[in-house]
Amino acid sequence: MILRKHHSILVQGMTGKQGTFWTQAMIDYGATVVAGVNPRKAGTEHLGRPIYASARDAAGETPFDVALMFVPPMGARAAAIDACEAGAKLVICLTEHIPAHDVMEMHAAAKASGTRIVGPNTAGLVTPGETFAGIMPAFNDRVFKPGRVGVISRSGSLGTLLCLNLVQAGMGISVFYGVGGDPMIGTTTKDALQFLDEDDRTDAVVICGEIGGSAEEEAAEYASGMNKPVAAFIAGRASPPGKKMGHAGAIVSGGKGDYASKRKALEAAGVAVADVPSQAPGLLKAA
Amino acid sequence: MNFEEHAAKPLLAGAGIPVPEGILAATPEEAARAAEKIGPCVVKAQAPTGKRGKAGGIKLAASPEEARSHAGAILGMSIDGWKIDRLLVEAQVPIAREFYAAVLDDNAARSPVVLFSTMGGMDVEEAAERDPNAMRRIPVGINEGLSPEAARKGIAGLDLGGAEEAVVDTLVRLYGLYREVDAELVEINPLCLTEDGRIVALDCKLTIDDSAGPRQEELSEKAAPQKMTDLEAEAAAAGLKYIELSGSVGVLANGAGLTMTTMDAITHYGGEPANFLEIGGEAYTKAETALSILLKNPNIRSLLVNFCGAFARTDVMADGVVKAWKALDPDIPVFFTIHGTGEDEAVALVERELGIKPADLMDDAVRKAVDAAREAAA
Known part of the structure; x- marks a missing residue:
């Protein structure tokens, strides 16, 4: 699903330092933030929104579509399960370094309740000129000028660079979809590609991938059946194998998930692959 | 966290799996x-x-x-x-047959998977490739766990020389250990069937999820040392992810994706990165420490600072870099490119305090840093 202005957002961990900074930025941008969660501050208000002890409590009084998690790693499992059980359609999990077994429990809860999880370890979703949820500089119009190119990224910082490069080349962004840098994410690059393929406000897509895993190979399979032009950049060509490159998911092991196989799969599917991010706009124009 | 055999085997024994x-x-x-x-x-x-x-x-x-x-x-x-x-x-154990058993995270399925093969010993991966049926995969629901029935079904039809129930028991116990210690992988190879019909684990490979470290504190202390250079160890102690490489262009960037990309761009424009060092996420306030560690690498001939702030505020990172740069006064050129959250303040700060104008295009900053490193080496 693509985040729209009418989607109401509950922010779990809204009252913390980062939660406050980014929730305020979201509200200023036009996002529909309806409530927050902090068990110790239930019954109070923060940024003019009611604070509840849990997502389930909030759901009774202040219905929401989306739960956005500013929650530390050891509290993430409980928060995500709470949001799923409270009936969230979408849970956006920004948290990095959640124990893998907890992540599996989160995904199991989401499956049971029919909730979509984006992340963990995502920078969030941006629909430029409309709304955003997460930790992306949506408010910087040199990066997020509204337009018609969708961007999917495992990384927030690299996604920011790609959007900047597109805007520098005179294009604009329809949707930024941060899928997350973890190895076990709820919404894959392929899922996001399908959303953008089906979105009538998106004319073309750029995939920012990374070494490790098989997300780009799966997305390539989907892209081969698309009519919209797709370009990609895969980070990690110059990274040594066998080392975790910051993101838990960015590791080449046993010859799997390496740059060459991803590039080959994408190019075979008709996706033009940029050597550096700044080439991506040109590849889209040529496609 | 990886564990050596001598540290992993007592955990198997504790879970009720016999070891020599x-x-x-x-x-x-x-x-x-x-x-x-x-x-x-x-x-x-x-x-x-x-x-x-x-x-x-x-x-x-x-x-x-x-x-x-x-x-x-x-x-x-x-x-x-x-x-x-x-x-x-x-x-020594009187070996009759060698099996293979493991429990690991199945990232694609977002749940655990149990593996079992009757072709244990060396080259188990090659054996599985030759004969895919030889490796049984038993998917496990994280909330359901591995029942003896599911394990029995998973190994059904294999000739285990009468040790079927002992293998079922071992798999259930191994899965229990995987959950208890937050393992990413726990593997017994070989799992030996002795001549007198006992099951004994002859080796054990264990990797515990780094993210579970805070709740596996006692075990963390028994983890094997990592292969690290002195600078990598110093960075790790400061909570920074630093990987030393062989090139001459120093890299300071935020976020794993952007840092890898910066290394790729340096290589694309004919240079070689000296390191991976990212100060994204919660580490964005550690720019000063990060830079001081990075500059200790004697191979560095130029430095590239590439910030694309999302969560990481570029103004906070730039402030750390400026402070460290002034304090250390290094004898190499530095090139900046700064965008995203806090961009205006960060660019103004670098211009005012260091007299350097950040490049608008990352590619321009990369080219300059690569050229400077090449000139310094000539």
């Missing part, structure tokens, strides 16, 4: 004494790598004298980059 009697030895003398106590034994190099056997790090000894001599040969060996300074001296 074993004693840790650091000298040939200790190995001989252990062999005297144990009898006919195996002398095994301790290192977190699967290449010990092929490298000659595992030897059978019939007597204490033989154990002493093998220990003398193995101690000090280098296996897969690991210097061997400890041995596990273990009782």
Whole structure:
């Protein structure tokens, strides 16, 4: 699903330092933030929104579509399960370094309740000129000028660079979809590609991938059946194998998930692959 | 976190999976004494790598004298980059057959998977490739766990020489251990069926999820050391992810994706990165520490600072860099490119305090840093 202005957002961990900074930025941008969660501050208000002890409590009084998690790693499992059980359609999990077994429990809860999880370890979703949820500089119009190119990224910082490069080349962004840098994410690059393929406000897509895993190979399979032009950049060509490159998911092991196989799969599917991010706009124009 | 065999096997034993009697030895003398106590034994190099056997790090000894001599040969060996300074001296087991058992995270399925094969021992991966049916995969629901029924179904039809129930019991216990210690992977290879019909774990490979470290504190202390340079260790102690590379262009960027991309761009424009160092996420306030560690690498000829702030505020990072740069006053050129959250303040700060104008295009900053490093080397 693509985040729209009418989607109401509950922010779990809204009252913390980062939660406050980014929730305020979201509200200023036009996002529909309806409530927050902090068990110790239930019954109070923060940024003019009611604070509840849990997502389930909030759901009774202040219905929401989306739960956005500013929650530390050891509290993430409980928060995500709470949001799923409270009936969230979408849970956006920004948290990095959640124990893998907890992540599996989160995904199991989401499956049971029919909730979509984006992340963990995502920078969030941006629909430029409309709304955003997460930790992306949506408010910087040199990066997020509204337009018609969708961007999917495992990384927030690299996604920011790609959007900047597109805007520098005179294009604009329809949707930024941060899928997350973890190895076990709820919404894959392929899922996001399908959303953008089906979105009538998106004319073309750029995939920012990374070494490790098989997300780009799966997305390539989907892209081969698309009519919209797709370009990609895969980070990690110059990274040594066998080392975790910051993101838990960015590791080449046993010859799997390496740059060459991803590039080959994408190019075979008709996706033009940029050597550096700044080439991506040109590849889209040529496609 | 990886665990060496001698640290992992007591965990198996604690979970009720039999292991041979074993004693840790650091000298040939200790190995001989252990062999005297144990009898006919195996002398095994301790290192977190699967290449010990092929490298000659595992030897059978019939007597204490033989154990002493093998220990003398193995101690000090280098296996897969690991210097061997400890041995596990273990009782020999009368092996009838060698199986393979493991539990690991299945990232694609977002749930655990149990693996079992009757073709254990060396080259199990190659054996599985030759005969895909030889490796049984038993998917497990994280909330359901592995029941004896599911394990039994998973190994149904395999000829286990009458050890079916013992294998089922082992798999259930192994899954229990995987959950208890937050393992990413726990693997027994070989899982031995003895001539007298017992199941014994002859080796164990264990990797525990780094993210679970805070709730596995006691175990974390027993983890094997990591291969790290001095600077990498210093960075790790400061909570920074730093990987030393062989090039001459220093990299300071935020976020894993952007840092990898910066290295790629340096390579694309003809240079070589000196390091991976990212200060994204919660580490964005550590720019000052990060830069001081990075500059200790004697191979650095130029520095590229590439910030694309999302969560990480570029104004906070730039402030740290400016402070460190002024304090250390390094004798190399530095090139900036800064965008995203806090961009205006960060650019103004770098211009005012260092008299340097950040490049608008990352590519321009990269080209300049690569050229500067090349000129300095010439």
